[in-house]
Amino acid sequence: MLRLxxxxxxxxxxxxxxxxxxxxxxxxAQALKDEIEAKVSRLREQPRLYRVGRVExxxxxxxRSNYIVVYAEDADTVTILRVLHAAQQWPPM
Numbered sequence: 001m002l003r004l005x006x007x008x009x010x011x012x013x014x015x016x017x018x019x020x021x022x023x024x025x026x027x028x029a030q031a032l033k034d035e036i037e038a039k040v041s042r043l044r045e046q047p048r049l050y051r052v053g054r055v056e057x058x059x060x061x062x063x064r065s066n067y068i069v070v071y072a073e074d075a076d077t078v079t080i081l082r083v084l085h086a087a088q089q090w091p092p093m
Contacts, residue, residue, distance in 0.1 A: 002044045002073065006080045010069075013083040017067070036063050040071075040080060047073040 014036060022029035039061060043049075050061040053070055058081065061069040070082040 002047060003077045004041065004044050004080070005077055007082075010080040010083050017083060017085065032064070032067070036067065036069065036083060039063055040069060043071060043073075043078045047071070047078045 014033065018029045018033045020029075021032060043061070047059070050059050052058075053060045055070070058070050058072050061071065063069060066086045068082075068084045068086055069080060070084065072079045072081060
């Protein structure tokens with residue numbers, strides 16, 4: 001099974017999303033965080049399950065319709081690069 005690694009930018013993305021949502025609905029924010037973390041953990045077993053990313057060498061997992069996890073994989077690691085709202089520009093210009 002592959003190792004799972006979160007880049008600092010991805011952790012910051014996730015926490016910013018959760019913080020923003022929790023201003024209006026803390027329970028929904030926690031549920032989204034739990035859902036993202038659960039789906040990400042399954043990437044260790046099936047990293048190629050999701051679509052090829054817009055940036056070469058990445059893949060993108062759609063979590064609900066508005067949230068995208070951008071990740072890369074190599075022989076032994078799945079690296080979570082970003083957690084984005086679908087309205088965010090990716091790749092950055």
